[in-house]
Amino acid sequence: TGGVYTKEDLRAIVEVAQEKDLLIVSDEIYEEIIFDGKKHESVLSIPGAKERTVLVGGFSKTWSMTGWRLGWAVAPKEIADKIAKIQLNTTSCPVHFAQVAAIEAIRGPQDDVRRMVREYQERRDLIFEGINSIPGFSMIKPAATFYAFPNTKKLGVKSSELADMILNEAGVALLPGTAFGPEGEGYLRLSFATSKEMIKEGLRRIKEFIEEKFPNV
Template identity: 35%
Template sequence: MTTPNSPGRSTSSPLSSRTRHFVLPRQWASMRRAEQLERESGNRVIHLEKGDFQGDEFRPAPHILEACVKAVHDGHVRYVPGPGLPELRDAIAAEATRRGRPTSREEVLVTMGAKHALTQSLLTLIDNGDEAVFPNPGYPPDEFWITYAGGRVVYAPLVEPDFHFDIDQLSKLMNDRTKVLILNTPQRPNGMTVDRLAEIGELCQLNDVTVISDEIFSHMVYPPARHQTIAAVEGMAERTLLVDTFSKSYIMTGFRIGWCVGNRDLITAMDIFQQNSVTNVPAFVQHAALAALTGPQDHVIATRDRLRAKRDRTVAALNAMPGITCPTPDGSFYVFPDIRGTGMTAQQLTDHLIDHHSVGVVAGTAFGDRGEGHVRITYAVPDDVLDEGLERIRQAVENLG
């Protein structure tokens, strides 16, 4: 009989060895620090570090909220089919089809946000020893779940200033152990769209690699740039999992609902995963999402135009500051300025801004070592807050000397 003190059994921790890499999300470190400073000092912090909308100007369209309330009053508060309401899956299939990836209901899974779709897909696809090619800089939760699944993260360095993939380098990173390539377009944290998708698709087909295409800012691409999905590239529909969400396009971050489209075998496996974990996305939330997707889209266009104006305002202000250069991103609600001219590292400047000027940004190194020399700034905030935050950053960098 084995006892707690038997040889060979550690009593130091009850945690699984799979949790050894567990740390709080790096991209939220600035937010945790900024909120602590507010609590302890009472000083008002300008939050440009949060990956969310702020202020009353950013609210879901009225017809979305009305659909959610009506669904609750109508009794849509029970379990529903795991993969999602049929009518919502049909609407999502139509959305994916419009992007150039012909899609049927059976190829759609409604998830608890895009993050849960990414989690489920990685835990479903990655075996021990599999390699996943990951953009650097990239989105940290993907690394987290690749590691948890026993996979190995292989970093593909993105090339500045537009953070594009080096196709030759990407080719060298792929081998018979490569299982997955992760794309994010528009990219987090820099907002640039991914180009040369046909060439990337050819590499994936040649090496039998599945693509997870994270497209959460698909409707936040500013003309003349346009959103494109690798799932529409010839030969890539069956080997791409397209992931999107209602959070960004429809300002529904707190609703926690997203979706993914892929081949039926993968979607079936992920549905089994979902039904054995969260069961299903709440029915009333799905009704709100259905209203968002099938109702008037003028609110989406108005939000995009509002954000474009804020992007331009932010880029212009940053480029006028000493030691900072800021390219104009294609989409998202982030900018990723180069701050190397200040003489500070990304973390040093981030800490300095929070501690001495009460403005929160995210160090670029939260997204990988290729983020060094950059900070991420969110501009989906009221204009007066944005202006004050940018003014505090200006004062900070002008006084560094």
């Protein structure tokens, strides 16, 4: 799911990276999809970060150009040169129409982006209410992105088994939290990048399935 780092969080990350001489890879692709008036702070705004940070972003989220394989990286020159070398020898260049669209996306009016984020916020509220009304499920409100990450530990089933059951028996596709590492055990991940009708229908099916399968939770 999505949280929003504060400047203090970022300062702490930079401090650790400096102490241990680490590189920071900062994936800021959701920098615009943030709710409740919160503000995105880039790690690059922290003194001492830019010498050791590779910031990555892309067009897939803010401008919904998913699958067009276009993004960017901001990195110290030495690393940027190596990225360019790999890019050049693997893909030569991103497909032409996507480059033209990317220029339009950045230079054009951004009111559609604001409208989309408002819509995501409504979907976020819908899924938050809906998930918390399913027995054995609980989730915190995502501050950013279009993913919910409910805790399902009360059901006492492995996340991968639960995700399979929900897919096969309720017909709803979602991911087990363990798709993101072992700490994800006991969680599921749902995307709300779909219509409110689909979200309502998905929640209805999950709820019906859980109430039938786990009547004592």
